Amino acid sequence: MKTYRIDQHGGPEVLRIVDVEEPIPGPDEVLVNVTHVGLNHLDVWVRRGVDSHPFPLPLVPGSDVVGIREDTGDRVALHPGFGCLKCEICKHGRHDLCRHYQIRGESINGGMAQRVVVPKTHLMPCPIEPAKAAAMPLSLLTAWHMLVGRARVRPGQKVLIQAGASGVGSLAIQVAKLHGAEVAVTASTERKRERCMELGADHAWTYEEAKTEVRSWTQKRGVDIVMDHVGEATWKQSVRALARGGTLVTCGATTGHQANIDLRVLFFKQLNLLGSTMGTMDEMQEAWAAVTTGAIRPVVDKIMPMTELAKAHTMLESRALAGKVVMEQNL
Ligand SMILES: [Zn+2]
Structure with a gap:
């Protein structure tokens, strides 16, 4: 063959x-x-x-x-x-x-x-x-494990998805919405932001806009979860967007893998920094069930x-x- x-x-x-x-x-x-x-x-x-x-x-x-x-x-x-x-x-x-x-x-x-x-x-x-x-399978499993398995997304939480129009991002929007979260995304072009809104995002901003918009969206509190796979280019902004007790979950470093964090911010704000890769076979089945019902496309x-x-x-x-x-x- x-x-x-x-x-x-x-x-x-x-x-x-x-x-x-x-x-x-x-x-x-x-x-x-x-x-x-x-x-x-x-x-x-x-x-x-x-x-x-x-x-x-x-x-x-x-x-x-x-x-x-x-x-x-x-x-x-x-x-x-x-x-x-x-x-x-x-x-x-x-x-x-x-x-x-x-x-x-x-x-x-x-x-x-x-x-x-x-x-x-x-x-x-x-x-x-x-x-x-x-x-879908690989990027859906990645998104599901990040948000559900690792960050434990819950109804009513505010989730910021960096690069929302990417393969993982576009599925993450739907996974977060399916779990009752409010979702904002960043994306570089108008066309990409429109696409994110069509998939269910509540807000779609440029990376620059997100710096101020996150504050007004959360009444200065910060978001509960940031999902990032961009890496160095968005890291600082991702950390800054977090609420006290907030969670940053990352699965990639497309723009570079060296990241810094001020340890005082980490412990005073009681942040959770989570790494994530792929997911379990059970999570794949769970996520696939959502595909079967048409909840995720x-x-x-x-x-x-x-x-x-x-x-x-x-x-x-x-x-x-x-x-x-x-x-x-x-x-
Ligand atoms: Zn084994």
Whole structure:
């Protein structure tokens, strides 16, 4: 069968289509005919390589996979991340903390191929349009774990989402609203801010506006939760926006990973600083249930043939997109 494979890190040209042996499912595994694979920024990191983070090359990319089970003909979506399900941590349901936690297309082979073999425990139902389903699992799990699992968002709380129009941000708006929070976002362009409002945000500001608007929105109190994955560029502002006892949760550092905090602010204001990455398999199921009912929907900008993966990567890197890119099977 045909599959994309990264043999060495580099530019989009390292995304090569190769012929490999047909995968054969073992016990408790199924063969899935891949129909759609959503792209994430993770795909760019995996392709380029990251200092001091080895990826197991050669590697098949693709984390967000939707396809059809060979044995039953059912459409399925695949868990993007999973624990070993055997260790004590996994037995306590904290798959995200498992030492053997794996991300599809990052630490094990992904789904940018004609077919994949996966354990039955990695399957989720797919009751919505497959291209839309493929645009969500990884970023939805990330957003859900940040807001629900880590920051414990509650009804009536005020939540500020930095970069609200991003893949994670646009889903975080909906997760926060679903949990009864009031939501404000920052976004750089008018078009992005409009998009955030359409997704349910109560306020959408430029980064500059947010500095003063947060104060009037909260009657100078500050927000209960700030969700940030921008990194250095927004860190100072994110800390400043917090109320006493407020929580800053971060899952990324796109603009740089060095951050400072005045320890006096940290303890006097009794702030909570939380790191977050991926989430548990139970959280994925919970979040997926909200997708099934239509409470959460993705923003898909483009659906492209899978053979145009290199072009899609270039578009992703140019940041010209206003939503997710989903690759459609044509290998
Ligand atoms: Zn485990």
